[in-house]
Amino acid sequence: MATIFLRRMGFDPKGSVLLSWMCDEERGGGLGVQYLVKKGLLKGDFGICPEPTDGSLRYAHPGILRGYITYKAEPAHVARPYPFGDNALQKAVRAYLALDKINERLEKIKLDDLPSPRLVIAVLNAGEVANVHPSKATFWFDRRIVPGVEGETHDEAIAEIRGALDRLKAEREGYDYELVVTSRRPVLQAPKDDTFTGIVQQAFEEVMGRPVPTLRWEGACDAAWIQQENATDLLVISPAKWDDMAAPDEKLDIEDYLNYIKVFMRTLVLALS
Missing domain, CATH: 3.40.630.10 (Zn peptidases)
Known part of the structure; x- marks a missing residue:
């Protein structure tokens, strides 16, 4: 107008x-x-x-780093104990808990005029039916990159996320994952x-x-x-x-x-x- x-x-x-x-x-x-x-x-x-x-x-x-992480596993009927270690949903939950520790670190960064940087898991999809152990689980993350804070870059953020997932992979068998970045909106x-x-x-x-x-x-x-x-x-x-x-x-x-x-x-x- x-x-x-x-x-x-x-x-x-x-x-x-x-x-x-x-x-x-x-x-x-x-x-x-x-x-x-x-x-x-x-x-x-x-x-x-x-x-x-x-x-x-x-x-x-702030800038935004957004994407999704996928875990896979063998399907099996829930009538019997799962014979392949952790199913896909269990893997995704452990990964979520590992990434939430990153968010706990970020929440300690206090700024006068902006909220703290953060890493949020907002969507989780897993399984097809109630009587089959999930063979695939995908969750989406949203990482807010705050300008003017040391270490707050898209590259540093994705490296920290991969580091947490790689440590989990080293600790537990079958924790291979796929990480896809869908947006790197700049600050x-x-x-x-x-x-x-x-x-x-x-x-x-x-x-x-x-x-x-x-x-x-x-x-x-x-x-x-x-x-x-x-x-x-x-x-x-x-x-x-x-x-x-x-x-x-x-x-x-x-x-x-x-x-x-x-x-x-x-x-x-x-x-x-």
């Missing part, structure tokens, strides 16, 4: 404005932002990603004192009559892919509420919506006049 209103008002920007609506963001962006970036279709000097930030301006966020890190950050802060204060809180963000978004590929200054800001995101009653206050259209309009005028 900001660009529509400016165009109707006759604003002639000294540059071009690109609008993009993304798909596949929750699955890592392989069919959305990553595809467009690789095609060279998302280039610019600066940009805004309107993810839910409760009205604050966010200049950095977003724009300079807090960047020129474009100052422009957005100025636009906000002129419209709202108060400074905008400028913080790092606990979420993650497609903007990080664009920044990594093009070194584009990208910030995250919108009036949408973080706690309402993906909830049945997700909503946006009309007054907030209109005010942030004005903020985005003023940002474009300041940046492109």
Whole structure:
């Protein structure tokens, strides 16, 4: 709406404005932002990603390492004791407990403006029927990579996960595993004192009559892919509420919506006049 209103008002920007609506963001962006970036279709000097930030301006966020781990075993009927050591589900549970120790370590890292880094196992699928020992078990992990913490890189994170699984494999027979990484979303890190950050802060204060809180963000978004590929200054800001995101009653206050259209309009005028 900001660009529509400016165009109707006759604003002639000294540059071009690109609008993009993304798909596949929750699955890592392989069919959305990553595809467009690789095609060279998302280039610019600066940009805004309107993810839910409760009205604050966010200049950095964690990266994400996401994937799944699979264990296999011989099938057997549960009427008899399992003759092959541990079945696939038992292997996956032991692996889960080993990886949870990584999360316990990460939770001890305390930050002033972001949650601790974390490794979460959110999905586990195993077995087919109740009377057969599971021959396959797969669980998904989500590892949040926090910027600015020593050792917090995608490579270090995957090495730590593999290390835990390899130790388990060395200790117990038959614990071969398959690990597949499905997403390595980068961290977003724009300079807090960047020129474009100052422009957005100025636009906000002129419209709202108060400074905008400028913080790092606990979420993650497609903007990080664009920044990594093009070194584009990208910030995250919108009036949408973080706690309402993906909830049945997700909503946006009309007054907030209109005010942030004005903020985005003023940002474009300041940046492109």
